[in-house]
Amino acid sequence: MTTAPFDALAPHPTTGFAAATSDLSKVHGSGDTRVVALDRVSVSFREGEFTAIMGPSGCGKSTLMHCAAGLDSVSSGSVRIGTTELSTLGDRQLTELRRDRIGFIFQAFNLLPTLTALENITLPLSIAGRRPDQQWLDRVVSMVGLSQRLGHRPGQLSGGQQQRVAVARALVSRPSIIFGDEPTGNLDSRAGAEVLGFLRDSVRELGQTVVMVTHDPVAAGYADRVVFLSDGRLVDEMSRPTPDRVLDRMKALDSRVRTS
Amino acid sequence: MLRTALRNVLANKARLVTTVLAVCLGVAFVCGTLVFAESSAAAYRAAASKDFAGIAVTVTPKQPPPGAGGEQAGALDDALVRKLAEAPGVAAARPAADGSATLNDADGRPLRAGKAWANLAAAYVPGQDGKDGRHPLVEGRAPRDGGELAVDSGTASAGGFKIGDTVTLATDGPVLKKRLVGIVRTSDSRVTAGGTLAVFDKATAQELYASPGRYTSIDVSAKPGTDEFRLAETVGALLPADRAEAVTGTAQASRQATYTDTLTRGHQKMPMVFAGVSLFIGSFLIVNTFTMLVARRTREIALLRAIGASRRQVVRSVLWEAFVLGLVSSAAGFVLGLGIASVLPGLLSTSQDRLPDGPLVIGPLPVVAALGVGVGVTVLAAWLPSRKAAKVAPIEALRADGRPPTATASRVRGAAGLVLLAVGGGLLVSLTGAKDASEANLQNAMYGCALIVVALIVLAPLLAVPVIRLTGRLTGRFGITGHLARENALRDPRRTAATASALIVSTALVAGLAVIGNSTGQALDRKAAAGLGADYVIGSRSTMTAIDPGAQKRVAATPGVRTAAGVADSTVFTGGAVRRIAGVDPATVGEVMRLDFAGGSLKDLGPGRIAVSATVAREQGVGAGGRVNARIGQNQEFTQYTVVGVYADNPTAGDVLGSLADVQRDSFLPGSVQRILVRADRAAVSKATEDRLRAAAGNSPLVQVKDRQALVDEAAGSLADLLTLMYGLLAIGTVISLLGIVNTLAMSVADRTREIGVLRAVGMDRAGIRRMIRLESVTVAAFGTLLGLAGGLFGAWGVGSLTNGAMKEYSLTPPWGTLLLVCLLSLTIGVLAAAVPARRAAALSPLETVADR
DSSP, X not given: OOXXXXXXXXXXXXXXXXXXXXXXEEEESOGGGOEEEEEEEEEEEETTOEEXXXXXXXXXXXXXXXXXXXXXXXXXXXXXXXXXXXXXXXXHHHHHHHHHHEEEEOTTOOOOTTSOHHHHHTHHHHHHTOOOOHHHXXXXXXXXXXXXXXXXXGGGSOHHHHHHHHHHHHHHTOOSEEEEESTTTTSOHHHHHHHHHHHHHHHHHHOOOEEEEOSOHHHHTTSSEEEEEETTEEEEEEESOOHHHHHHHHHHHHHHHHHO | OHHHHHHHHHHOHHHHHHHHHHHHHHHHHHHHHHHHHHHHHHHHHHHHOOOOTTOOEEEEEOOXXXXXXXXXXXXXXXXXXXXXXXXXXXEEEEEEOOXXXXXXXXXXXXXXXXXXXXXXXXXXXXXXXXXXXXXXXXXXXXXXXXXXXXXXXXXXXXXXXXXXXXXXXXXXXXXXXXXXXXXXXXXXXXXXXXXXXXXXXXXXXXHHHSOTTXXXXXXXXXOTTOOHHHHHHHHHHHSOTTTEXXXXXXXXXXXXXXXXXXXXXXXXXXXXXXXHHXXXXXXXXXXXXXXXXXXXXXXXXXXXXXXXXXXXXXXXXXXXXXXXXXXXXXHHHHHHHHHHHHHHHHHHOOSSSOOOOOOOOOOHXXXXXXXXXXXXXXXXXXXXXXXXXXXXXXXXXXXXXXXXXXXXXXXXXXXXXXXXXXXXXXXXXXXXXXXXXXXXXXXXXXXXXXXXXXXXXXXXHXXXXXXXXXXXXXXXXXXXXXXXXXXXXXXXXXXXHHHHHHHHHHHHHHXXXXXXXXXXXXXXXXXXXXXXXOSEEEEESSTTSOBOHHHHHHXXXXXXXXXXXXXXEEEEEETTEEEEEEEEOHHHHHHHBOOOXXXXXXXXXXXXXXXXXXXXXXXXXXXXXXXXXXXXXXXXXXXXXXXXXXXXXXXXXXXXXXEHHHHHHHSSSTTOBSEEEEEEOGGXXXXXXXXXXXXXXXXXXXXXEEEHHHHHHXXXXXXXXXXXXXXXXXXXXXXXXXXXXXXXXXXXXXHTHHHHHHHHXXXXXXXXXXXXXXXXXXHHHHHHHHHHHHHHHHHHHHHHHHHHHHOTXXXXXXXXXXXXXXXXXXXXXXXXXXXXXXXXXXXXXXXXXXXOO
16 A cells, blocks of 8 residues: 555656755855855665754755755756756756655745645646546545645634645655655644654655755654754764754754864 | 935835836826827917017908998008008008918818818018018019919928929819919918918909908007007007008907917817826826835834834835835926827827927926826825824734735725715616706716716725636636636735726726717718718818809719709807708709608798708797798898798708708808709719819819718718727826736735745746736736726716717617727736736746745
């Protein structure tokens, strides 16, 4: 049952990695204002794995995610989604790639206020001009527990409910990878826990790949793996994290930043 | 706070540009039309005015007392001129023999004909140096005998004349041919504003316009220091009593001013209508732009409030900003307006109806209007929303994302709109039974239409939801982009409605005018065709000119002509009104006019017996067998006439039919005919016959030969003004609404950066974003057009019911072509308006989604 949805993705030959970067650098500005946001970062995200990217503020974790997701251009190095090299793609191909193979969950929910919950969920499919697979849609909707709220507009939903709509939107097109940018940043701890639970379930039960940027050790505790970023460099990683261990590592990182 | 205001003005350049443009264009339209109105009025006045500068006293022959009988030889001769020149205080006395002459241009077509006051003729009167100071020669020499002629340089270039050409012209009666020997310059504004001037030698002019050796007037100029009125007395004493009179230049000028005022008042109306409409929709544009601008700044205002600015400070800062912006944009708009005013005459002139040329006249009104609209409306537009913004609790505003209007507000709006609609509609419906298009009824109809338009604007935010849902069915075919476009247009119905209001007003006006114009035109066509039995009408241009008797004989002898009935046109004064009377021969009239008699018949028509139209019969309260007092033409005495018949209104027959002899006796040119109605053999109706008739009439510029179609077209000719008005309004409405939609879209794109970023992030390509914005724009435009069409058609129906009472051929005939054009134009406006905002939206990066703002 867990492998069934993956058949749909068969056209893309897999290497076991949903996404990967190698020697990825991102530089803002030039001359005096030159800021290196990412410095030769090489990281891979395995299929069916839930990865958290962590690090202190300004370490470049959001930039890493934006570059890996094709939202931002890179200065040098390469980014691959599956076997597709992003640097060779034009805007139209990048747009199609985002539409068909990537799902997004944002901190600020970013639902369209004029559309109902259901319309928001099926938005990527509508844009592509495809009909949703009704069985899959029902499954996603019932998993995030929104069956009773599909006709509501975002303004009529609580923050947690809105983020659940966003999770469903990310899942509905069966992307090869979902990127989450601080998905629990605007939620209280209980609603946050729910959303993280759904993300973990989608990995465990549906075989989904999820990459999430967070600064919250508790959120990172839901992941299978945590990678640590500091000053634009990959500095450490941890498997099967717990909030306590993540917190310790963060403290160590912080002090290293301070003393260096 | 002034510094905050100035910083704000400069802070956001794009916002600044759209707002300045809105105010600037609003002001430009108002000023442009106002300056145009004043300039064209001045030009018309100039075109109809003689310049009295330098003339202290003018001597003219006195009208012979009524009943004196016989032609009197004029008193103004060379002896009198010499006598006046030697009188004390007189600097010079210049005799003149003036009249009118209509010329054919080099191609044989009447040149600038149709306005009697614009086709002037004068005598070349050499002064002591052998030259005429009033007509300085530019080229060639002065005319010396009856075979020669000079014209002014404007006439020469308009007519394509060269020295040595033979020019065809007519004063009245037969055609004259003269050789052009000289070109003169003139400063007479009647000529320079688009008239013609023919200059004859003195003897010829005297023969044509006075009698040999006599003049039509003598202009006397005063020595420096001589009082005009004293001089008039001196001169008056030298004149033969009862045969000539002296009038001061001042008195003449004021008399003329009164005359030209009545003459030109009609011409001021149209530009003033333009100005009024531009003011109305221009204000809308400004109010709308500023409302959105301040609404967007609610958050900023709340921040200022949160850090301790008082409400008054906040409002004052916004007002200062509006004031500075309004002042600068008004100045720019004023200059732009002058540009508009200078191109409008060219746009509004048609080949038949030329607007007179003249310099731009900038009176105080446009300046006041510019400040009023640019600064006044802007500040007011800023004041209302800024007060509202300042009232909101700071923290609420920081959180708020534009709440929908409260239920009570929209209920009040709905109620007010419905009341207005009911009153307006009621006014129009109440008029359906009206019998005639009287002034009061027309005024009621206009108020009714205005109320309906205002009601539509008030109701527009409420109507937006159902109407756009409806149009959304169509845009929905474009998939998710269409769906999003519809929802975005519905997001703030008030903003959508305000944006569409300019289109509502202009579409309503244009649709209404188009329907009324088309219906009236068709009715007039039917009427003109219905009343005319003749195939051709040969007519002089006015009741003051005649067709020469020789021409009538030649026309009757033209092959293919079955009947050629002469008609004497004149005026008749009866029942307190001046009406048109046609003198006809009862034996032939039945062949050339189709008269539909409601009572009596034409066979009893004869001296002392007349027939009247149904309108006259109703207004005078007479029927067949009744009697009316009337005086015809020049006759000063009332005579009692017996009414022998009442006929349905007929444009060929006019208001009253009399016997030819009766009318001719008292006509302005006794014994003359003004029209020849020609019935041709069926097979002979052709272009060739028309040309033969024109030749038979002597190719005189005073005579027009028209076939049925030309007559029918002419009957609708008075609608040309209406059409000009319509297209002018359409143009103004198009530009203003275009700008309004651009402004709204630009701001709404700026408001929705994040949303557009989401769409880009989840996979909508640039083309999709552009399509979405375009569809939103088209939706707004379509909404405005639909509402405007509804209002316009209803108004046209209401006004039409009035016309129906007055004109039984009238039926509501919407010009589908024009209405379709209006709809297409509005869709085009939608697409065009979206161009820039759509491009800007498509250029947004998906990163906007996550960008902190």
